[in-house]
Amino acid sequence: TKYGLPGLAQLRSRESYVLCYDPRSRSALWVVEQLNRETLGGTSDRAACDFQEDDSVHEYHRATNGDYRGSGFDRGHLAAAANHKWSQKAMRDTFYLSNVAPQDPHLNQNAWNNLEKYSRSLARNNKNVYVCTGPLYLPRMEADGKMYVKYQVIGKNNVAVPTHFFKVLILEKESGEIELRSYVMPNSPVDEKIPLERFLVPIESIERASGLLFVPNILKRTSNLKAITAGNKH
Numbered sequence: 001t002k003y004g005l006p007g008l009a010q011l012r013s014r015e016s017y018v019l020c021y022d023p024r025s026r027s028a029l030w031v032v033e034q035l036n037r038e039t040l041g042g043t044s045d046r047a048a049c050d051f052q053e054d055d056s057v058h059e060y061h062r063a064t065n066g067d068y069r070g071s072g073f074d075r076g077h078l079a080a081a082a083n084h085k086w087s088q089k090a091m092r093d094t095f096y097l098s099n100v101a102p103q104d105p106h107l108n109q110n111a112w113n114n115l116e117k118y119s120r121s122l123a124r125n126n127k128n129v130y131v132c133t134g135p136l137y138l139p140r141m142e143a144d145g146k147m148y149v150k151y152q153v154i155g156k157n158n159v160a161v162p163t164h165f166f167k168v169l170i171l172e173k174e175s176g177e178i179e180l181r182s183y184v185m186p187n188s189p190v191d192e193k194i195p196l197e198r199f200l201v202p203i204e205s206i207e208r209a210s211g212l213l214f215v216p217n218i219l220k221r222t223s224n225l226k227a228i229t230a231g232n233k234h
Helices: 088-093 105-109 111-124 203-210 215-221
Strands: 010-013 018-022 027-035 074-077 100-103 128-136 164-172 178-186 225-228
Touching (some): 111 164, 128 203
Parallel strands (some): 178 225
Antiparallel strands (some): 128 164
16 A cells, blocks of 8 residues: 555564564564474573563564563563574574563473473484474453453563463474474463373364464475374374
C-alpha cells in the first residue's frame, strides 16, 4: 500500500540460530538451532557474556534487563548458551533478550536444563540435531466453565510470561532416518526426577497450539520419518 504495511514477520539470522520475533509478546515465536559434534566443542566462556537488549527490535517492542529485575523470573534462553561453545560470538548472540523469555527459576535451572543437556547428548550421537524452541500460551478452564488464555506480563514493557514452553528435536541419524521428539513443559516448578519422556507430546499438539508447522516441511525432504512419543520411546 502507499504508506507501507504495519507489520511483517521479523526474522533474525544470527551466528548460532534463526529466530522469528513476536513484537507483541517482546520475545520470540520460535528459535531454530543446528547442533552437532562440532558446535558443542570449544572454549567459549559464558562468563564473558551479558544479557543485552536487541537493538534490531524497535524500542516499543523490545524487552530490557530492567523488565526482568525483581520479577521473580529468570531470563530463560530459548537457544541455549551451552549449545554454542564453538564460537564466542555464537554464544554471545544467545544473550540477546529477543532469545529469552521469562522462565520459572526452578524450571530453568532443573528440568528444562536437563532437557537442554539431553538435546546436546543426542547431538553427540547423531549426524545433526535441529532444535526448535518457543513459548506457548495455552487455554485453561476457569471457575465459570469457560476457556481463557491468561498470562502474566512483567516490567514496564509488559514482557509476556509463557504458560508453557515447547522444544522440538529433529534428529538426522547417520543412517538417513529422521526422528522427531517433541516436548512441552509448564512454566512452573517441575520435579527434575520426572523422566523427560513424560513430557513428550504428539507433534500435532504443538503445531495446533503454536500456529507453527513442522511435519509438512520435514516430509518435503524425506519420507523416512519416525515420531517418538511416550509410547514408543527408545
